[in-house]
Amino acid sequence: MLVSLYRYNPEVDQAPYMQDVEIKIPEGKDIMVLDLLELLKAKDPSLAFRRSCREGVCGSDGMNINGKNGLACITSLSEAGLKGGKLVLRPLPGLPVVRDLVIDMTMFYKQYEKIKPFLINDMPAPAIERLQSPEEREKLDGLYECILCACCSTACPSFWWNPDKFVGPSGLLQAYRFLADSRDTADSERLADLDDPFSVFRCRGIMNCVSVCPKGLNPTRAIGHIRNMLLQRST
Amino acid sequence: MSNLRTLNYDAIVIGGGGAGMRAALQLTESGVKTACITKVFPTRSHTVSAQGGITCAIASADPNDDWRWHMYDTVKGSDYIGDQDAIEYMCQVGPQAVYELDHMGLPFSRTEAGRIYQRPFGGQSKDFGKGGQAARTCAAADRTGHALLHALYQGNLKGGTTFLNEWYAVDMVKNKDNAVVGVIAICIETGETVYVRAKATVIATGGAGRIFQSTTNALINTGDGVGMALRAGFPVQDIEMWQFHPTGIAGAGVLVTEGCRGEGGYLINNDGERFMERYAPNAKDLAGRDVVARSMVLEILGGRGCGPKKDHVLLKLDHLGEETLMAKLPGICELSKTFAHVDPVKAPVPVVPTCHYMMGGIPTNIGGQALTLDTDGNDTVIDGLYACGEAACVSVHGANRLGGNSLLDLVVFGRAAGLHIEKSLRDGFKVDDATEEDIQTALSRLTRLNSTTGGESVADVRDDLQSIMQLYFGVFREGESMQKGLRLLDEIGERVRNTNLEDKSSAFNTARIEALELDNLFEIAYATAVAAEERKESRGAHARNDFTERDDENWLKHSVYFPLTKSVGKRDVNFSPKTVEAFPPKVRSY
Numbered sequence: 086m087l088v089s090l091y092r093y094n095p096e097v098d099q100a101p102y103m104q105d106v107e108i109k110i111p112e113g114k115d116i117m118v119l120d121l122l123e124l125l126k127a128k129d130p131s132l133a134f135r136r137s138c139r140e141g142v143c144g145s146d147g148m149n150i151n152g153k154n155g156l157a158c159i160t161s162l163s164e165a166g167l168k169g170g171k172l173v174l175r176p177l178p179g180l181p182v183v184r185d186l187v188i189d190m191t192m193f194y195k196q197y198e199k200i201k202p203f204l205i206n207d208m209p210a211p212a213i214e215r216l217q218s219p220e221e222r223e224k225l226d227g228l229y230e231c232i233l234c235a236c237c238s239t240a241c242p243s244f245w246w247n248p249d250k251f252v253g254p255s256g257l258l259q260a261y262r263f264l265a266d267s268r269d270t271a272d273s274e275r276l277a278d279l280d281d282p283f284s285v286f287r288c289r290g291i292m293n294c295v296s297v298c299p300k301g302l303n304p305t306r307a308i309g310h311i312r313n314m315l316l317q318r319s320t
Numbered sequence: 321m322s323n324l325r326t327l328n329y330d331a332i333v334i335g336g337g338g339a340g341m342r343a344a345l346q347l348t349e350s351g352v353k354t355a356c357i358t359k360v361f362p363t364r365s366h367t368v369s370a371q372g373g374i375t376c377a378i379a380s381a382d383p384n385d386d387w388r389w390h391m392y393d394t395v396k397g398s399d400y401i402g403d404q405d406a407i408e409y410m411c412q413v414g415p416q417a418v419y420e421l422d423h424m425g426l427p428f429s430r431t432e433a434g435r436i437y438q439r440p441f442g443g444q445s446k447d448f449g450k451g452g453q454a455a456r457t458c459a460a461a462d463r464t465g466h467a468l469l470h471a472l473y474q475g476n477l478k479g480g481t482t483f484l485n486e487w488y489a490v491d492m493v494k495n496k497d498n499a500v501v502g503v504i505a506i507c508i509e510t511g512e513t514v515y516v517r518a519k520a521t522v523i524a525t526g527g528a529g530r531i532f533q534s535t536t537n538a539l540i541n542t543g544d545g546v547g548m549a550l551r552a553g554f555p556v557q558d559i560e561m562w563q564f565h566p567t568g569i570a571g572a573g574v575l576v577t578e579g580c581r582g583e584g585g586y587l588i589n590n591d592g593e594r595f596m597e598r599y600a601p602n603a604k605d606l607a608g609r610d611v612v613a614r615s616m617v618l619e620i621l622g623g624r625g626c627g628p629k630k631d632h633v634l635l636k637l638d639h640l641g642e643e644t645l646m647a648k649l650p651g652i653c654e655l656s657k658t659f660a661h662v663d664p665v666k667a668p669v670p671v672v673p674t675c676h677y678m679m680g681g682i683p684t685n686i687g688g689q690a691l692t693l694d695t696d697g698n699d700t701v702i703d704g705l706y707a708c709g710e711a712a713c714v715s716v717h718g719a720n721r722l723g724g725n726s727l728l729d730l731v732v733f734g735r736a737a738g739l740h741i742e743k744s745l746r747d748g749f750k751v752d753d754a755t756e757e758d759i760q761t762a763l764s765r766l767t768r769l770n771s772t773t774g775g776e777s778v779a780d781v782r783d784d785l786q787s788i789m790q791l792y793f794g795v796f797r798e799g800e801s802m803q804k805g806l807r808l809l810d811e812i813g814e815r816v817r818n819t820n821l822e823d824k825s826s827a828f829n830t831a832r833i834e835a836l837e838l839d840n841l842f843e844i845a846y847a848t849a850v851a852a853e854e855r856k857e858s859r860g861a862h863a864r865n866d867f868t869e870r871d872d873e874n875w876l877k878h879s880v881y882f883p884l885t886k887s888v889g890k891r892d893v894n895f896s897p898k899t900v901e902a903f904p905p906k907v908r909s910y
Contacts, residue, residue: 096825127779130831131823135360138538140574140655142466143364159658183509184828190361203474204425213378213415214422216434222427229427229460229467233363266425 086110086162088125090132091175093182101182105171110162118157118165118174119146122186134186141299144234148186149175154236154297177239179248192248193235193255200252200260201278205271221267228262228307230300231255237294237304243287250283254294254304257285261307264314276311276318285311324759325514329355329482331741332518334489334503334545337365338465339709339730340524341472341481343688346738348481352745355482357489357505357516359540359833362473366526366538367730370465371651372441372579373457374421374731375724376414380431381438381455382446387411388900389446390456394725397443397608398718399860399870400905401558401878403894406714409686410725410732412899417731418458426471428460429648439648440582441723442606443910453606455582457724462577462651468727484516488833489544491762492521492552492705493754499703500552501754504762508833511826513766515759519751520741523549523682523690523707524734529562531845532675533790536568536575545711547840549682550847550883551765554702555692557713557878557891559680559844560852561861563721564795566612568674570632572659575676576652576669578723581605583648585637587616588668589624595633600910607910610720610861613673617795620672627670634668641665673795678844679721679861680851681713683880683891688712688737693880693889704751706741708733715878718893719860769835775820778835785812785838789845793852798865802853809842809849816842847881854888855879872905 088108093101108125110116119136126132134157135145141159148157151168154177165172176182181189206215238244238253252260260279263269279285285308294304333344336358347354358365377387391411395402422428422436429437436458444454460467476483486508492500493515502517528543529535546556566587567576581587586605589595599615600607607615616633619625626634637645637652642665645653649664656662656669682705683691690705690712708714709730716729760767792805816838823831857871858864877890895902 094825095827126830127777130778130834131825131829133828133830135364137360137364137540138366138369140369141658142463142651143360143366143368143538145360145364187828189509194361198477201478203478204423206423210419210423212419214419214428214436217430218434219430219432222430225427229470230463232368232466233361263425266427268422268425 087171089171089173092185094184115161115163118150118160118162121162122157133184142232144232147177147234147236149177154240156234156299159299177235179239179245190235193238196252196256197233197259200256201275202259204263204266204269206268207270215268217267224265225262227302228258228265231258231302232300234299236297236299240293240297243289247283247287251287252284257311258302258304258307261311264311276314279311280315285315327514327516329353329516329518330745331520331522332357332502332516333522333524335524335526336362336483337524337526337709338367338469338472338727339734341476342731342734343522343524343708343738344481345472345476345479346735347741348479350742352742355484357484357487359486359488361485362483363469365469366541367469368466369538369575370727371462371575371577372582373439373459373464373724374418374468374727375441375457375722376418376728377411377456378415378418378436378458380435385454385456387414389448389454392448392903393443393445394716394722395903396908397720397722399720399908400718400876401859401893402718403715404897404902405894406686407716408897408900410716410728413732414728417735421468421471421731424471424475426460426467428458439579440606442578443608443722457582459579462579462649465727489548490766490836492548493758493762494552495752495754495758497703497752499751500705501751509828511829519704519745521705522737523711524709525711527678527710528841528844529675529678531786531789531841531848533786534573535675536565536573542837542840543844544837544840546681547843550843553884554690555683555880555882556847557680557683557880558715559847559881560855560879561679561719562675563609563677563679563861564613564673565676566609566616566673567635567671569660570670570672573674574655574659576635576655576671580635580637580649580652583644584640585635588634588636589619590626590630591624595619603910608720609723611910613795614863616673632670632672635671636668637664638666638668677721677726678710679717679719681711682707684712684714686714686736687740688733689740693891706737708737719862765836765839769821769832770824772820775818776815778819778838781812781815781819782838782841785841785845788812793849796863796865797852799853802849806849806853809846813842813846847883850886851879851881851888876905
């Protein structure tokens, strides 16, 4: 099959380019895009991409597959399909490219750190766990499963324009994960940190994040909850 | 090398998985100047793939649960070569380590009482094996590793830990006294090579399941720290002990948790028979992993496998109902649909024993200090070197690890290593600096790779290595075939020393990293082969067709592989727990 690969090695290339490569794939098996990349790398070891768990839980291999962000390791070739007779693989859009399919995620991680992604509770910890009812715990479902792959934030035009000021869908999903946690006591501090024109309100609700999330999570809904909390706070 | 930049820390932790981050957190919180060096962003570490949970007697499911029962199960599970002082420590301080994780924010599943949800796992019992199946594995649905790793990363962000993310440690630097004084590391993004100098170096690089062709392990599990230790001339312990997990998805290798059987799933053969009833009449599908894996292979070899090639068995879950599966095992349903094209709600999942965990590793004491043996066979501390988690062999897993004990191992002993280093630094110790020559020695692999003009393809050699290990050192082993495997590995060794790095560029050069990883895979594969051939008995995960019985007279011992002489020695197993009577070896049946 024909694969069109985004290539860029800063030491060699003046500018990025698309490279067409013909590759034989094993018959009778619907392999994943990551398996294909490994085959390509065995032929050309200079091809760079991140990968680790190869089962969709570590979030290393987010990339743009035929125009849509996703994880290479859980996107099969049949699911990916072809675009103009080729499989087109590019790095996630909107962040600087380090090399080939590897992007510089500094800005993405900075936004994650900005929302204080850790439990805050100033009460002395009990001798056992902090109790939490199953109903309280259920509120974290659909939030804590985020794998920080950046598929959502790099599919978001608001994040493209303001990666330094708009927290982005991934960071906001995590912000709500702590706001929703009955064990966390820092709601007002967290909301105060988000209460500006950019951090939350640059979300225009176009739901690109929801349509690309490889874990089936819904950042738009979480952002809606935060908006409500911010509005209630100001009244 | 005068042009090599030096970074200075009191302590460095190599590896950003569960064990490494728990150690780094302990050190940072106690004010030790620490850096965590990790080749992937921390939440990409393999701890993320752990599913079922963390086993610990927190007495939630059963208010009468007792850490001594957990200790008994673990000793029995280890087939009696787990060190009882270490197992005692792990089971006793375990609850504290688990509560810390909850306080850090880990979103455990909950009981109606608001406590942490615990599920049954293999090899668990109440009342020292006499009270039936226990439910002792603390779970966050079937994503416990993911939840734990993210909670630890978040805890480290809160604590202000210094991370060197996407830095690759190449080799240890040793001074003239053979003490470890840091590592050579590459910043992957820029390609810069630096000397990271430290008084204490903690190896927390996890396992090396990638020595096998079929493995549940992530692509990054290449045993870098253990490889470094072997190259530095330090021994490894019980490295022949590799756990094959009963339920890897056939063909893909991806893990489905033992929690599936804990929640009531069971294995069936081609006749639809629940065959574990024959092999383990009491515990059935929740017998030790080694027992279940062997039973599955025997079913397949006996022609009762499933599928057109009769090469796997089936894990039946559909009787549990959609609601239970979606609440308790949502991740499994997702993985099964993606990798087996099977919806567990409707049909059973094709599974086969798959390499999963390295019970052996760098021998350490409870404080994480790496050990070697002197000429009289006495334990000797290696100055400056620590290890914890899967890379270490403390040893709490012996010849077979119980499900849920790896997550407990890594938080308990990551923490213990941190505590020990903190105290040692406070007491003060002096180490001599490495000389120019010492640093050059640690750079030698890189020097070779960076000047190659031809040679073997890394991917080809790696493929051949993996298929040899799969063929000759799998679930069942046999002397003659292992000797053949060893001869083939000698040839692989030649090829490993002759790999080619065609692309010598600096920025994010993953070809260079993969070439360095292959050296580590080879070191560990070779050590495995020599130790496996040497241990002439069957114990835990090490099952030999030519020595089918456990031999307590000669082999109630740790094996210790010495890389410089490629020889295997023996080390006593600890039978001296501090607060309970030791559990004497018994016939191990489930």
